[in-house]
Amino acid sequence: MEALAAGPAPAPRNQIVVGATLAAVAIAMLTGGMLAIWAVKRSAAIEAGQSWLPSGIIVPEVPSNVVLIAFPALCSFAQWAVWASKRDDRANTVFALGVSAFVALLILNAQAFIWNQMGVAVADGAYGSMFYAITGMFFALVVAGLLFSFVTMFRYLAGRTREREILIAHAIFWYAMTAVYTAIWFLVYVTK
Amino acid sequence: MTTIDSSPDATGDSTVGRLLAADVDWLTSSDHKKIGRMFVGAALLGLLATIVANLLIAIERVDGGAATFDSDSWAQLLGSQRVGLVFGTALPLAAGLAVAIVPLQLGARAIAFPRLVAAGMYMWLGGFILSIVSLLNNGGFGGGDSDMVDLFLAALGLMALGFTAVGVSLVTSVLTTRAPGMTMRRVPFFAFSALVFGIGLVLVMPVLVGAVIYLFVDHRSGAREAFGGNRGIVTWAGWIFTQPTTFLFAIPALGLFAELLPVTFRKRAKLRGLVFGGLGLVGVSALAAVTQQLRFDVPWEGSQLTIADGDDFSTKLGDVAPWAMFHLLPLLGAGILFLMMLFLAKPSKNDDGETIRPNITAGFLFAFFGFGMIFVGMVGSAIEPIVDLDLVDTVFGEASLVYVAYGIALGVMGGVVYWAPKLWGHTLDMKKVAPLALLGVAGTVLASFPHYIAGFLDQPAGLVYDDSDLQIWNILVLIGHGLMALTVVAFVGLLIATVLGSEPDAGDDPYDGHTIEWATTSPAPASNFVDVPTITSAEPLLDLKTANDSNTGSAS
Numbered sequence: 001m002e003a004l005a006a007g008p009a010p011a012p013r014n015q016i017v018v019g020a021t022l023a024a025v026a027i028a029m030l031t032g033g034m035l036a037i038w039a040v041k042r043s044a045a046i047e048a049g050q051s052w053l054p055s056g057i058i059v060p061e062v063p064s065n066v067v068l069i070a071f072p073a074l075c076s077f078a079q080w081a082v083w084a085s086k087r088d089d090r091a092n093t094v095f096a097l098g099v100s101a102f103v104a105l106l107i108l109n110a111q112a113f114i115w116n117q118m119g120v121a122v123a124d125g126a127y128g129s130m131f132y133a134i135t136g137m138f139f140a141l142v143v144a145g146l147l148f149s150f151v152t153m154f155r156y157l158a159g160r161t162r163e164r165e166i167l168i169a170h171a172i173f174w175y176a177m178t179a180v181y182t183a184i185w186f187l188v189y190v191t192k
Numbered sequence: 193m194t195t196i197d198s199s200p201d202a203t204g205d206s207t208v209g210r211l212l213a214a215d216v217d218w219l220t221s222s223d224h225k226k227i228g229r230m231f232v233g234a235a236l237l238g239l240l241a242t243i244v245a246n247l248l249i250a251i252e253r254v255d256g257g258a259a260t261f262d263s264d265s266w267a268q269l270l271g272s273q274r275v276g277l278v279f280g281t282a283l284p285l286a287a288g289l290a291v292a293i294v295p296l297q298l299g300a301r302a303i304a305f306p307r308l309v310a311a312g313m314y315m316w317l318g319g320f321i322l323s324i325v326s327l328l329n330n331g332g333f334g335g336g337d338s339d340m341v342d343l344f345l346a347a348l349g350l351m352a353l354g355f356t357a358v359g360v361s362l363v364t365s366v367l368t369t370r371a372p373g374m375t376m377r378r379v380p381f382f383a384f385s386a387l388v389f390g391i392g393l394v395l396v397m398p399v400l401v402g403a404v405i406y407l408f409v410d411h412r413s414g415a416r417e418a419f420g421g422n423r424g425i426v427t428w429a430g431w432i433f434t435q436p437t438t439f440l441f442a443i444p445a446l447g448l449f450a451e452l453l454p455v456t457f458r459k460r461a462k463l464r465g466l467v468f469g470g471l472g473l474v475g476v477s478a479l480a481a482v483t484q485q486l487r488f489d490v491p492w493e494g495s496q497l498t499i500a501d502g503d504d505f506s507t508k509l510g511d512v513a514p515w516a517m518f519h520l521l522p523l524l525g526a527g528i529l530f531l532m533m534l535f536l537a538k539p540s541k542n543d544d545g546e547t548i549r550p551n552i553t554a555g556f557l558f559a560f561f562g563f564g565m566i567f568v569g570m571v572g573s574a575i576e577p578i579v580d581l582d583l584v585d586t587v588f589g590e591a592s593l594v595y596v597a598y599g600i601a602l603g604v605m606g607g608v609v610y611w612a613p614k615l616w617g618h619t620l621d622m623k624k625v626a627p628l629a630l631l632g633v634a635g636t637v638l639a640s641f642p643h644y645i646a647g648f649l650d651q652p653a654g655l656v657y658d659d660s661d662l663q664i665w666n667i668l669v670l671i672g673h674g675l676m677a678l679t680v681v682a683f684v685g686l687l688i689a690t691v692l693g694s695e696p697d698a699g700d701d702p703y704d705g706h707t708i709e710w711a712t713t714s715p716a717p718a719s720n721f722v723d724v725p726t727i728t729s730a731e732p733l734l735d736l737k738t739a740n741d742s743n744t745g746s747a748s
Contacts, residue, residue, distance in 0.1 A: 004711050004732055006723030007372035015304050015368045022360045026398045029482070033399035037406060037428070041418055122409065126418030133409040137402070 020169030024176030027141060031180045034134050035187050041126060042191075053192050054127050060117040063110040064189040070110070071178040074103045078149075078171035085156075085164050093167070094156055100174070101149035104142055111139050131188070138184055145173055222310065223718055224303035225615055228292020231313050232608060235284035236684055238320060239601055242276025243677045246594070246639070249273060249655075250670035256657040264330050266655055271332035273590075274433040275323055277597035279351050282441040284316055285604040287358045287393075290386040290444050293611055294362060296709035297383040299371025299727065301719040304364035308357045315354030322347035333425050341422045342412050348429065349404040352397040359393025362386050371708065373727035377464065380707045380730075382607075385447020385471050392440040392478035396432075399482055403428050431481060434589070435573035436518045438596050439477035442566045445603025447471055449563040450529050452556045452610065455705055457536040458548050460731055467532055473525030480518035488515045488577035489584075519574035526567050553703055554625035558606025561633040562599045565640075569595030572644060581648070588647025591640040598636040598676060605632070605683055610703070612687075617696025617715035624686055632679040638672025706731040 045052045053059070077100040084092035115135070122132045152170045155163065218226055249269055252260060261269065291313075295303045303309055323344055326332060331340020366379065366387040379387070407428055410419045419428055431437055450471070454461040461467060490511055542548050572592035576583045583589070606629075609620050642665035643651070651657045651665070701710040710733055712721050729735050 004708065004725035004736055007726030013368040015364055018367050019305055019308075019360055019364045022363055022394050026356050026360070026394050029395055030398035030402045033402035033482070034406065037403065122413040123415040125415060126410075129410040129413050129415040130406060130418050132413075133406045136409070137405055 014165060014168075016165040016169045017172065020172040024172050027176050027180060030137070031134075031183060034137065035183055038130055038134060038187060041130060045126065052127060054120065054124055057118055057120055057127075059189050059192055060114055061189065063113050063117070064185055067107050067110045067181060068185050070103055070107055071174070071181050074100055074107070075171065075174050075178055077103060078167075078174045081152075082164070082167045082171050085161070085167050088161070090156070090161060093161075094153055097149055097153035097156065097167075097170075100170075101146055101153065104146040104149060107142050108139065108146070111135060111142070134184065134188060138181065141177060141180070145177055148173055220310075222302070222306035224295050224306060224309065225292050225716065227303075227306070227310050227313055228288050228290075229615060231284055231288025231291055231316075232604065233288075234313075234317055234320075235281065235288055235604075236680060238276065238280030238284060240677065240680055241324065242273065242280045242597075243673055243680065245269060245272040245276050246673040247670065247677065250666065250673050252655055253657075253666040254663065254670060256655075256660070256663060256666070264336050267334055268327050268330055268332050270654075271335075272324075272327045274593070275327065275332070277593055278433050278438060278441070279316070279320055279323065279348075282438060282597045282600045283355060284320075285601055286389060286441050286444040287316075287355065287362075288313075289448070289604045289607045290362055290382075290389060291358065292615060293607065293709070294365055294383045294386045295369065296611075296614055296712070296716055296720055297380045297707055298365065298369055299374060299708050299721060299724055300365060300369035301721065301724070302369075303361055304369055305357075305361045309361045312354040312357030312361070315357065316351050319347040319350035319352075319354060322350070333430075334422050336422075338411070338422075341425075342408060345404050345408040345411065345425070349401050349408070352400040352404065352432075355393050356397040356401070359390040359397065362390030363394060366390070371724050371727050377468075378727055378730040381450035381461075381464075381467055381471070382444065382447040384468055385443045385450070388471050388475040389440065389443040389447075392443070392475055392481075395478050396437070396440065396481040400429060400432050433593075435569070435576075435592055435596065436477040436522060437481040438593060439474055439522045439566075439570060439573075440481065442596055442600050442603075443471060443474050445559070445562050445566060445600045445607075446474060446526060446529060448603055448607045448610075449559045450532065451707075452553075452559050452606070453529075453533055453536050454731070455703055456552060456556045457550050458704070459536050459540070460706075460734065461532065461536065463532065463535075464730060466528055470525040470528030470532075473528070474522040476521045476525075477518060480514075483514075488518070489579050490515045490577045515574075515577055519570070519577070523567075523570050523574055526563070526570060529563065530567070551704060553610065554620060554622045554629065555606045555610030555703075557626055557629040558602050558609060558632070560606075561629055561636075562601070562603025562606055565595050565599030565602060565633065565636045567599075569593070569599060569640070576647075582650065583647050585653050586647040587643040587651045587653055590653060591643035591647065594643075595636065595640040598632075598639065601680070602629070602632050602636065605629075608687065611709070612690075613698035613700075613702055613714040614709055614712070614716045616691045617698055618690050618694075619698045619702050620686065620690055625683075628679055628683050628686070631675055631682070635672050635675030635677075635679055638668050639676055640669075640672065642666070642668040642672070701733070704737075706734040708732055 042052045077096045081093050081096035081100065084096055115132075120128045120131055122128050148170055152166055155166065218230065221227060252266070252269075291303060291309055295301075323332075326335070326340040326344035326347060329340040330337045331342075331344045335341045335344065366383055370379065407419050407424055410416060410424070411421050450461075450467050537550070540548055569592045572588065572595060575581065576589050576592060608615075609625055612618050612620055646662050646665040649659065649662060649665075651659070651662045696715060698714045700712070700714050702714075703710070708725050708727065709716070711725055725732065
């Protein structure tokens with residue numbers, strides 16, 4: 001029997017970008033599932049005539065709003081890195097990635113500040129444990145993003161300037177995180 | 193300068209050194225075939241452990257009264273059964289087979305993100321072992337040991353993360369590593385089922401992780417208010433262990449059945465879009481998981497689905513619509529595959545006027561029986577929520593889960609038999625495998641169907657029952673699990689004996705296959721294909737054989 005004709009080497013089909021998109025979907029599902037349970041519990045507490053937010057607790061709106069504003073900026077920097085990389089502009093790419101990491105660090109700081117200002121104890125009823133579960137998960141994801149930014153930057157600094165897919169994946173991650181935080185901000189910090 | 197010598201000589205010439213080197217090679221491999229085989233191998237051990245739990249439960253239930261175990265142990269045993277059937281059997285078997293085979297079917301040299309898949313496999317294995325440890329120490333559903341409950345939740349989260357990683361890799365592989373010319377409509381059925389399965393994992397597992405994070409923080413912190421501590425595990429994470437979520441894990445087994453139909457009946461599958469649609473419909477069950485639906489109540493109330501006086505239409509619709517969507521649509525999807533089988537099995541003649549005789553292989557027998565068991569499990573799952581039948585909280589639900597999980601196991605064993613030439617270079621003897629397929633289906637039916645009957649006779653889901661007439665059904669279930677244990681042990685023994693017993697002897701295309709994995713050598717080389725083939729249809733190998741036959745005919 002004759003063999004099947006050999007084809008040309010398959011063209012690259014954005015494997016990292018597809019993988020990053022799927023990871024973004026997974027992050028969205030993780031957050032969506034947690035927020036859905038949050039909404040159910042909050043609604044049940046209110047229907048039972050109880051207060052969802054423990055008495056004496058005030059949600060610090062300034063840092064939570066600042067984080068909301070910081071995310072679009074972070075996306076802009078991540079996209080700037082992609083844009084600069086396509087033009088082989090190494091200095092701008094590295095700078096944009098560095099600024100991305102810096103903004104991520106600021107977001108972590110803001111989240112820690114929110115925890116400190118609110119003063120909710122983790123064992124403080126249903127609200128306490130759920131609040132720390134969801135914001136802790138968010139914190140962990142931002143830490144992962146921060147590491148992603150550093151790894152991408154150091155890869156680029158090390159001379160792997162042709163591998164642009166990882167920069168696109170990096171941007172996709174932060175876009176997904178922006179959507180995630182917007183949902184958390186609305187449900188946890190605005191509707192309280 | 194210090195250097196690290198990684199050449200084979202560095203391990204020495206001793207037998208121990210060579211064995212160590214081989215082990216390290218396997219354990220750190222990024223070859224999807226090795227990862228998939230380790231996945232399936234470990235899952236078969238998980239299946240055996242699950243059957244042991246099932247046997248213990250069945251022994252306890254035989255007399256319906258006096259329990260050897262205390263109530264805590266009994267609760268953990270029932271929990272072990274659920275964890276074993278889902279995370280020890282259905283999921284890893286389906287994922288392992290998909291990891292091992294899908295890149296071969298796509299004409300890819302490797303799976304996408306091989307290290308991610310390997311990490312996913314190890315996360316599952318670690319999580320599964322930790323879950324066994326916690327269950328053995330009273331730490332599962334409603335467990336009494338606080339630290340072990342935390343460990344159980346962490347293990348559950350670890351396994352879910354692992355399967356998310358596997359899902360990402362499978363989906364990316366199908367979307368990005370197909371051979372030139374292989375459009376999505378030309379993707380083999382099994383690879384397509386792996387795509388649906390992978391998407392389902394990416395959608396479902398993170399939701400489980402989210403629920404587990406809540407449960408863990410709630411329990412570990414000592415608050416135990418939002419989710420009720422250990423009691424909340426069933427309520428908030430129990431959906432992953434129940435139908436219809438588990439249908440999602442059956443998709444690769446259904447895809448394998450669809451894959452083998454054209455090869456078995458030696459015909460082209462003409463309605464490919466319909467089969468893709470059928471597999472997609474089974475994937476709807478993922479939505480049941482995403483919406484975390486643990487229980488469906490369908491009020492039949494003697495009036496079928498009609499609206500009786502005073503019934504609110506929207507209430508009725510609210511009861512019936514989720515049930516119909518999550519139970520009947522997957523059933524319809526599986527039904528499409530059955531219709532396709534009937535369509536292909538219809539006697540017909542080839543161009544020379546000769547009757548086309550089916551080529552029934554041992555792999556097909558397993559896959560067919562696996563499909564049948566999954567289908568019966570799906571039917572049972574669809575019947576259970578009908579309130580008027582009073583089947584909820586009886587052993588009926590357990591039986592439908594056993595049907596589906598054992599059906600998946602049979603299907604995956606069929607896949608292992610079918611693709612053994614590509615994985616090991618051996619074909620398994622039909623005379624030895626066929627009796628095992630029959631034994632397996634007998635075991636599955638006996639382990640499940642008597643509990644369908646006992647469910648109608650109101651045997652509760654726990655250990656105790658009052659009616660002595662129920663004893664016979666529980667004895668039959670015990671025999672069924674015993675037969676299933678025998679099947680798995682014999683299957684593993686046969687596989688090991690065949691693989692280690694002689695030199696690879698399978699031809700490159702022993703089953704007259706249609707898809708491109710049969711174009712490479714048996715066993716497949718590390719990079720799967722020496723030259724990546726060009727695909728011009730959904731059955732490229734069949735096209736080639738037909739063209740060769742035509743050329744031979746015209747030449748003579």
